[in-house]
Every structure is written in C-alpha cells, then in structure tokens.
Amino acid sequence: MRRGTVWGHYIMIAAVGLTLILTHVWIRLRVVSVGYALANTRQLVHTLEEEQQAFKVEWEAITAPGRLTQSAGKRIGLHMPRSEQIIILP
Amino acid sequence: MAGRLRIVAGVLGVGLLVVLARLVQLTIVEGDFLAQRAAVQHRQSVTVQPYRGAIVDRNDRLLAFSVGAQSLFVRPQKLPADIDVTIPIMAEQLSLSVQQVNHTLHSSTPFVWLKRGVSPREADRVKALGLSGIDSEETQRRIYPQGSLAAPLLGFADVDARGLAGVEYAYDRYLYSKAARTLGERDALGRTIFIHGSPRRPDALQARLTLDAKLQYLAERELERAVQMSGARAGTVLILDPRTFAVLALAQVPTFDPNTPGDSAPDARRNRAISDCYEPGSTLKALLVAAALDSGQVRLQDRIFCEYGGYRVGRHTVHDVHPYGDLSVGQILIKSSNIGAAKIGQRLGKERYYQYLQGFGLGQKTGVDLPGESAGILPALRNWSRIKLVTASFGQGVAVTPLQLASAYAVLANDGVLMRPYVVSEILNAKGDVVHANSPLRLRQVIRPETAQQMLALLEHVVEPGGTGWRAQIEGFRVAGKTGTSQKVDPRGGYSATGRIASFIGIVPADRPQLVILVVIDEPKTAVYGGIVAGPVFQTIAQQALAQLGIAGSQEQPSRVLPYAPFSFGDRGGQGRIAEQQATMLPGQRDGRNFIGLSLREAMRTASQSDMRVVAYGSGYVTRQVLRTDPRTEEPVYELTLETGW
Numbered sequence: 001m002r003r004g005t006v007w008g009h010y011i012m013i014a015a016v017g018l019t020l021i022l023t024h025v026w027i028r029l030r031v032v033s034v035g036y037a038l039a040n041t042r043q044l045v046h047t048l049e050e051e052q053q054a055f056k057v058e059w060e061a062i063t064a065p066g067r068l069t070q071s072a073g074k075r076i077g078l079h080m081p082r083s084e085q086i087i088i089l090p
Numbered sequence: 091m092a093g094r095l096r097i098v099a100g101v102l103g104v105g106l107l108v109v110l111a112r113l114v115q116l117t118i119v120e121g122d123f124l125a126q127r128a129a130v131q132h133r134q135s136v137t138v139q140p141y142r143g144a145i146v147d148r149n150d151r152l153l154a155f156s157v158g159a160q161s162l163f164v165r166p167q168k169l170p171a172d173i174d175v176t177i178p179i180m181a182e183q184l185s186l187s188v189q190q191v192n193h194t195l196h197s198s199t200p201f202v203w204l205k206r207g208v209s210p211r212e213a214d215r216v217k218a219l220g221l222s223g224i225d226s227e228e229t230q231r232r233i234y235p236q237g238s239l240a241a242p243l244l245g246f247a248d249v250d251a252r253g254l255a256g257v258e259y260a261y262d263r264y265l266y267s268k269a270a271r272t273l274g275e276r277d278a279l280g281r282t283i284f285i286h287g288s289p290r291r292p293d294a295l296q297a298r299l300t301l302d303a304k305l306q307y308l309a310e311r312e313l314e315r316a317v318q319m320s321g322a323r324a325g326t327v328l329i330l331d332p333r334t335f336a337v338l339a340l341a342q343v344p345t346f347d348p349n350t351p352g353d354s355a356p357d358a359r360r361n362r363a364i365s366d367c368y369e370p371g372s373t374l375k376a377l378l379v380a381a382a383l384d385s386g387q388v389r390l391q392d393r394i395f396c397e398y399g400g401y402r403v404g405r406h407t408v409h410d411v412h413p414y415g416d417l418s419v420g421q422i423l424i425k426s427s428n429i430g431a432a433k434i435g436q437r438l439g440k441e442r443y444y445q446y447l448q449g450f451g452l453g454q455k456t457g458v459d460l461p462g463e464s465a466g467i468l469p470a471l472r473n474w475s476r477i478k479l480v481t482a483s484f485g486q487g488v489a490v491t492p493l494q495l496a497s498a499y500a501v502l503a504n505d506g507v508l509m510r511p512y513v514v515s516e517i518l519n520a521k522g523d524v525v526h527a528n529s530p531l532r533l534r535q536v537i538r539p540e541t542a543q544q545m546l547a548l549l550e551h552v553v554e555p556g557g558t559g560w561r562a563q564i565e566g567f568r569v570a571g572k573t574g575t576s577q578k579v580d581p582r583g584g585y586s587a588t589g590r591i592a593s594f595i596g597i598v599p600a601d602r603p604q605l606v607i608l609v610v611i612d613e614p615k616t617a618v619y620g621g622i623v624a625g626p627v628f629q630t631i632a633q634q635a636l637a638q639l640g641i642a643g644s645q646e647q648p649s650r651v652l653p654y655a656p657f658s659f660g661d662r663g664g665q666g667r668i669a670e671q672q673a674t675m676l677p678g679q680r681d682g683r684n685f686i687g688l689s690l691r692e693a694m695r696t697a698s699q700s701d702m703r704v705v706a707y708g709s710g711y712v713t714r715q716v717l718r719t720d721p722r723t724e725e726p727v728y729e730l731t732l733e734t735g736w
Contacts, residue, residue, distance in 0.1 A: 004092050007099045014102045021109075032277075050158040050210065060152040060235035065307035084565070086637050 132277065138270040139229050140251045143294035145244060145258070145265070147303040148338075148515065152235055154244055154258065154348075156251065156294075159231035160213035162204040166197050168223030176219055183215045184208065206249045207231040234348040240306050242361040243299075243340045243460070243513060246348040254351075255359065257297060257514060259461050264517045264526065267294040295525060298516045300336035304638050305329055309341035309631055313609070316627040317343045320592075321615030326362050327631065330496045330606040332503035332597065334530040335511040337458070337493075338605070338635075364456075364463045367489035368591050368610065371576030372426045372558075372620070374485035377498055379423050379431075380545045381446035382438045384506075384537040388419050390544065394433050396422070401429040403480050408432050420548050424557045426573065428484040435483025440474045443482065449536040450498040450508065452490055457510045459528060466490045485576060496608045499595050502546060503570075503603035505539035507532055546570045550600050561625035562596055564633050566643035570603075571596030571628065573620035578613065589613050594624035598632050604641055607632055685712040685730055693730060706730040 061067070072078040116124060145154035162184070173195055181191045184205050194204050204216075206229065213226045232247045245256020253262035309327040317325040322343075329339040342362045346354030360366070382388040399413030410427050422430030435443055447453065453468025467489035469478065481487045490498075493511060501508045510531040517526035537545075549570035553559045558573040571594060578589035595608045609624040609631070617623050636643070685693040690706055697704045703720075705727055706712075714731040 004095060007092070007095045010099045010103065011095075014099070014106055017106060035275075046158075053155070053157045056152065057155055057157060057233050057235045060155075061237075064236045064239065065304050066236075066239070066311070069307070069311075080634050081637060 132275050134274045134276045136272050136274050138272065140269045141230055141267050141294045142232060142247055142251045142253075142258075143265045143267070143296040145297045145299065147299050147301045147306075149302065150298070151303045153240060153299070153301075153303065154247075155233050155235065156230045157233055158210065159207045159229050160210055160226040161206040161229045161249070162208060162213055162216055162224065162226045164195060164197070164202050164204050165200060165223045165225075166195060166202065167200060169195060170222060173221065173223075176221060179219065180204075180216060184212060232348075236303065237349070238345050238347045239303065239310065240301055240340065241345050241348045242342055242359065242363075243301065243337075244348055246351040255462075256361065256460060257299065260459055261297050261514060261517065264295045265297060293520045296518045296520075297514050298518060300331075300334075300338065300513055300515045301340070302338050302638075305339040305635050306341060308634050308638065309339040310343075310345070312627055312631050313341045314343050316609075316611060316623070320611055320617070320623050322611045322613055322623075324362065324612040326366075326492045326608070326610040326612075327627070328363050328492050328496045328608045329631070329635065330500050330511060330608075332500035332603045332606050335497060335500055335504075335509040336515065336530070337511055337513045340513075361460065361462060363492040364458060364460055365491065367464055367466050367491055368612075369486055369488065369576040369579070370490050370495055371485040371574035371591070371593070372428075372431075373495060373499075373572050373574035373593055373595050374488065374490075375423055375426065375431045375483070376502065376545060376549060376572045377447065377450050377452075378434055378438070378443065378483050379419060379548065380502060380537050380541055381443055382419070382434050383544055384446070384541040385438065385442050387438045387442070388434055390419050390548070392419050393417065394419065394422060394430050396427050396429045396433075399429070401432060403432070403477050406477050406480075408480060408484075420551060423548055423572070424551045426552075426558050431484040432480040435479050440471065440479045443479065444468075444471045444474065446536070447482075447488070449534065450501060451494055451533075452488065452498065456491075456493055456497050457533075458493060459512050459514055463493075464491050466494050485574065492608050492610055495595060496606050499572075499597060499608070500606045501536050502542050502549070503597045503606055504542070506535055506537040506542040508534050508536050546597065546600050546603070549597065553596070558619075558621040559594060559596070559625050561621055562594055562628045562632075564598065564629055564636070564643075567598055567632075567636060568600040568643075569596055569598050569632070570600035571625075573625060575618055575620045590618040592618055592620040592623040594620050594628045596628045596632060598636065599641065599643060604639070605632065605635060607635070685715050685728065688712050690730075690732060697728065702726070702728055704728045704730055706732055 142154075142156045144152060144156070146152055174192075177191050177195065178188055180186075181188045184191070186205060191204070194202055204224065205212075209231075216224065217226065229249070230251050231249075232251070234241070234244065234246075241256075243256055245253060245258035245260075247253045247258045251266060253259040253265060258265065309329060313325045313327045316322070325343045327339065327341040328337070330336070331338055340361075340363050344355075344358040346358040351359060379388075383390065388394075393416045396410060396414035396417050398415060399410045401408040408428050410429050412425070414421075414425060414427055414430070417425060417427055417430050419430075419434065421427075422434065438446075447468055453466055455463045455465050469487065474482070478487055497508065497511055500511075510533055512528045512531075514528055516524050516528070519525050547570075549572055550568055551557055552573070553562050553569045553571050559571045562569055562571050574591075574593040574595070576591045576593075577585040578591060580586040580589075591610060591612055592614050593608065593610045595606070597603045598605050598607070607628050609627045611620075611623045611627070614623045685696060685704070688696060690712075693704060693706065693712055696702075703725065707730070712730045712732055716729045716731075718727055718729055719725070720727050
C-alpha cells in the first residue's frame with residue numbers, strides 16, 4: 001500500500017472523529033435549546049392552568065345557586081314554581 | 091505533496107491525541123470531582139408546593155378548590171433605607187393597614203411573612219416596586235367559591251394546605267398531598283431546564299360529597315329567613331336520605347365564610363348538627379310509641395286516660411297544654427299529650443325504653459364521617475328514677491344532636507333499619523377513578539318493618555288538620571312528621587323560664603320516603619311552638635326540595651281534601667262504637683252513596699252533591715269504601731281507599 005493512501009485513511013478517520021464530536025456538540029446544543037423551549041412551554045402551561053383555575057372559581061361563584069336565584073328573581077322575575085305548576089313526566 | 095500531507099496528518103493526529111488525553115483527564119481522572127463542582131453550580135432543587143384536592147357536591151359542583159398563589163416575605167435587613175415611603179402604597183396594594191405593614195417591615199427577625207396566599211397579580215404589583223429584601227414564594231390558596239354555603243360541614247384549611255375542620259380535616263389524609271421536589275439545571279442567565287422530569291403538581295385526590303348544593307342553598311336560605319323572622323338565636327336544618335342515610339343538606343345559623351375563617355366567632359364555626367345537644371321534647375314521643383308498639387306493650391287502639399291535663403307522679407305533676415280525657419295511642423301522638431306519653435312510657439318500662447332508645451342510636455355517636463361529633467346524653471339506666479322515665483317519655487332529660495334525631499326518624503322511614511349517616515360518598519383520583527367509597531352501612535334492625543309502617547301512618551295524622559303539625563302539609567304529597575317544643579336547660583340549674591327550642595321533623599313522601607328533614611329553631615321570640623315556628627320552614631324546604639329532585643307526589647292528598655280533623659287512627663278497625671259498612675255495590679251503580687270506581691275528583695263531586703263527607707287515602711280510583719262515625723262530631727263519614735290500576 002502506498003504511504004499517501006495510509007495518510008489519507010488517517011485524515012479520513014480524523015475527519016470522521018471530528019464530525020462525530022461536532023455532531024455531538026450540535027446535538028447537545030439542540031437539547032439545551034429544546035430544553036429551554038420546553039421550560040418556556042411548561043411555564044406557559046402553568047400560567048394557563050392558573051388562569052383556568054381562576055376562571056373555574058369565577059364560574060362557580062357566578063353560577064352559585066344563591067346568586068342565580070337572586071339574579072333570576074331580580075332581573076327576570078323568576079320564582080320557584082308552585083306545586084300545581086310542576087309536571088313530572090313519567 | 092506526500093510530505094505536506096504527513097505534516098497535516100501528524101498535526102491533526104497529535105491534536106486528536108491531546109483532545110483524547112484531556113477527555114480522559116476530565117471524564118475519568120477528575121470526572122467525579124468536576125461533576126460534583128458542576129452540580130453545585132448549576133443544579134437546582136425545585137420544590138412543588140403542597141396541594142389540596144377539590145371538594146365537590148354530589149353533582150360535581152365545586153365547593154372547595156385550591157389555586158396558585160404567592161406568599162410575600164421580607165428580609166428586613168436587606169430593605170432599602172427609604173422603605174417608609176412605600177409603606178402606604180404596599181398597604182393599599184395588599185389590603186393591609188399601614189401599621190401592619192410598618193410593623194412587618196421593621197421587624198427585628200431576619201425573615202418575616204408580609205402576606206401569605208395573595209393572588210399572583212397582587213404579588214406582581216408589590217414586586218414591581220423593585221424593593222430589595224421583598225420576595226415571594228409560590229404557594230396554594232384555598233378558595234370556597236360558594237362562599238358560606240355548607241361552611242360548617244366543609245370546614246376550612248390553613249395557609250399550609252392542611253385541613254383544620256369539617257370534611258377538610260376528616261379527609262385531610264386524602265385531600266392533602268405533600269410538597270414534591272425535582273431537580274433542574276440552571277444556566278448563567280438563571281433559566282432552568284428540568285432533567286429529571288417536569289415539576290408536576292402532586293396528584294391530589296378529590297372528595298365527592300353526598301351533599302346537594304341546591305338543597306343546601308335552599309335549606310340555608312329558608313333557615314336564615316325563619317331565624318330572622320322569629321328573632322331566634324340560632325337554627326339548624328338537616329336533610330337526610332332515609333334509604334342510605336346520606337346527608338343531603340346541613341344548614342345552620344349562625345354560619346361563617348370559610349374563605350376568611352378568622353373573621354368569624356368560634357360559635358359560628360361549630361357544626362351544630364353534630365356537636366350541639368338539645369332535649370328533643372315531643373319529637374321523642376314517636377320513638378316512644380314505636381318502641382311501645384314494637385314490643386307489644388300497647389296497641390294502636392288502646393285508650394289511655396290523660397287525666398284532664400294534670401298527672402301526679404310522686405312529688406311532681408305532669409301537665410298537658412290542653413286537657414284530654416281518653417285518647418288512643420295514635421291520638422296521644424297526634425295531640426302530643428305529655429301525660430299520655432308518660433303513661434305509655436310506664437307501660438313500656440324503663441329497661442325496654444332504654445334499650446329501644448339505644449337501638450335508635452341515642453346516647454352514642456352516629457359514626458358520621460365528620461370530626462367533633464357529640465354522643466348526646468342518655469343517662470345510664472341505673473339513674474332512671476320513676477320521674478326520669480316519665481319525663482324521658484316526652485323528651486326531657488335526654489339530649490340528642492340533630493343528626494341523631496334525624497337518623498332515628500330515618501329508621502322509621504327505612505323499614506326499621508338504622509344505618510350510619512355519611513357526608514363523603516367517594517374519593518377520586520385525578521383520572522376520576524374511585525379510590526375510596528363510603529357505601530351505605532346497615533347497623534341494625536331497630537323495630538320491625540310493620541311497626542315502622544304503622545308509625546309512618548300515625549305520623550301522617552300529625553300533619554293533618556287537627557294535628558300539631560298541620561302547617562307542614564305539602565300539597566300533593568303525603569307527609570309524616572312530628573312537632574317538638576322543649577325547654578332549654580338553664581346553666582344555673584333546672585329549666586329556663588323563657589328559652590325554648592322549637593322543632594319539626596318530617597318524612598316525605600310518607601308513602602315512599604325519600605327525605606327526612608329536621609328543622610330546629612333555637613330560642614324563637616315570636617312564637618315558641620315547633621308546629622308554628624319550624625313546621626312552615628319544613629313545608630317550604632320540603633316542597634322546593636321535592637321539586638328540585640323531581641319527586642312526583644301522590645295524585646291527591648287526603649289532608650287537603652278534608653275540611654275537618656280526621657278521627658283517631660286508633661278508632662280504625664272498629665271498637666264497637668264505630669258503625670262500619672262495607673260497600674257491596676258494583677262499579678257503575680250510582681246512588682250518591684257509592685264511590686267505587688270513581689276518581690277522587692268524581693268522588694268529591696258525588697259526595698258534595700249528596701251532602702256526604704269523605705276521607706280518602708291513596709291515589710287512583712276508589713276500590714273500597716267504609717262508612718264510619720266521626721267520634722267528635724258523631725257525623726257519618728265515608729272512608730275511601732284509592733288504588734291505581736283499577
């Protein structure tokens with residue numbers, strides 16, 4: 001085998017090694033970058049969950065039987081039906 | 091060419107070797123040491139705050155819920171010198187007094203809470219002031235979106251998410267989930283990446299109650315109205331499902347807002363339905379009569395002389411509100427005669443009566459899944475003197491909690507079977523799977539089913555015109571119930587001259603019991619009798635509760651049909667004094683005296699045309715008619731039995 005070919009092989013191996021190392025570094029950077037994106041998304045999810053909880057509480061407070069009864073009576077004049085007004089279907 | 095190639099390859103090779111050598115040094119030789127140093131620098135332990143699961147009613151309406159909040163803290167030594175300028179702003183933003191904030195900021199301790207459980211918005215506003223030494227920590231805040239609804243039953247939780255009272259306390263082991271920790275990596279900018287999974291909120295369990303928020307609101311509204319109108323000191327309403335002993339509503343006045351429990355008096359936070367005892371008065375007579383009938387010591391038709399209003403027992407005299415002569419056992423209950431009850435008690439005997447009262451659950455905790463339950467007071471049998479038996483027969487000298495009494499009446503409505511009342515039906519995990527369930531628990535058969543049926547029929551007469559509880563009638567429904575008026579015990583000894591407890595307990599519909607409703611009004615001022623003060627409250631609550639639950643009534647109801655008081659239940663079956671005539675006519679024959687085959691409406695029309703009076707039982711069409719004589723007016727009256735499917 002010629003000497004030039006041997007050195008060519010060495011260079012190729014070195015290049016492959018370097019490529020692997022660079023790929024590894026690149027992947028690592030991507031992982032970190034995706035990690036940040038995930039962290040941001042998690043934070044967003046957390047914020048949205050908190051908001052949803054707040055809405056849930058608000059919804060429950062607005063639809064509380066006491067408040068509904070009061071609003072129904074005051075705003076649209078509803079009242080509990082008398083017994084003869086109740087028809088229960090079989 | 092080859093020489094240059096060799097040089098390049100050599101340089102690269104040497105470089106690679108150096109890199110490899112350094113790699114070996116960093117990862118193998120110094121690997122552990124460097125890893126430790128790195129971890130100290132960028133690893134961060136993140137705490138996920140403890141969390142409490144929600145509490146919902148039987149229809150999954152939210153009653154208690156935890157939301158994210160912030161706890162603001164101060165390190166006074168790190169505060170800027172001109173902090174006093176911002177004190178009024180901070181006080182306004184946090185709804186605190188200037189003095190409070192001033193005191194906190196000038197504390198001598200190195201760490202002090204400024205305000206815990208504030209909303210993230212409030213915390214952001216304070217942090218926007220940009221003051222060093224003030225920071226916040228993520229925490230949870232317990233919210234009760236329905237306000238004071240069912241507050242004494244729900245209880246409340248503290249700022250550390252631990253339950254302190256009510257269901258919150260009783261089920262703390264399920265509702266509370268501990269703080270969790272997870273590891274993250276922090277970069278130079280302080281941003282965090284989680285390497286061992288995301289910081290998930292601990293999976294808390296949720297409690298589903300037997301309570302119905304709509305019934306609860308209804309009970310609270312009507313009770314509050316009644317307490318206000320009667321000028322009473324307090325009041326309690328309890329609704330129980332007699333088929334399972336599930337608590338459907340538990341209302342009390344005074345009550346409190348669990349969102350701010352610290353603003354209320356301890357008196358308002360106490361769950362009166364399970365912790366307060368009172369003498370049940372005449373409501374206990376139903377248990378006495380049930381015991382006497384069940385043991386065979388009396389029969390319904392037995393007549394007892396009621397001494398015309400005064401009965402001497404040793405040195406004591408027992409009185410009735412109205413004087414009576416001979417009354418049947420049924421009439422004693424309908425008229426609520428103390429003397430009659432005393433004599434039934436004497437026939438029953440103290441041992442049997444005591445055993446039955448124990449059987450009904452008096453003198454012992456019901457076992458409801460709530461903390462702070464009282465066992466009531468049932469004096470030991472050895473302490474029962476002659477007068478003790480007499481007074482206990484009409485509900486004095488014995489004390490019950492509202493829940494005990496409601497459970498005892500639920501026995502009458504449940505074919506004589508006592509069960510354990512409960513308020514939490516299920517504990518669910520985040521996926522909605524049941525991890526713990528409280529199913530109805532049968533404790534014992536207290537009285538025979540036939541006796542229970544007899545008692546229901548008897549108690550229906552209490553609610554009919556002429557009975558003490560007629561104000562509790564509900565149109566279209568059969569109601570069984572009993573009034574009670576008891577004197578309050580004077581702390582200085584004996585009974586209070588003015589303090590009374592008015593109560594009414596009812597079972598509806600009496601023909602297929604689905605609700606037991608107890609109304610207790612403590613020290614009413616306008617009137618003191620249970621039938622007057624508590625009966626109408628029962629009526630309103632029961633009527634609307636039946637509508638809410640979609641429970642259909644009987645087509646017609648005898649008490650509404652009758653323009654007069656029914657005659658004694660004890661007179662049924664004939665005692666020689668009653669003229670009885672079995673109808674022999676066939677359907678279709680019409681002579682003004684035959685009601686067979688008619689609907690109630692037709693029967694009423696026929697009766698009014700022929701000037702006859704009728705009393706009707708059941709629904710559907712008349713299948714049987716009996717001519718009786720009203721013992722009070724000596725007038726003839728047709729008793730009609732209606733059945734469906736004619």
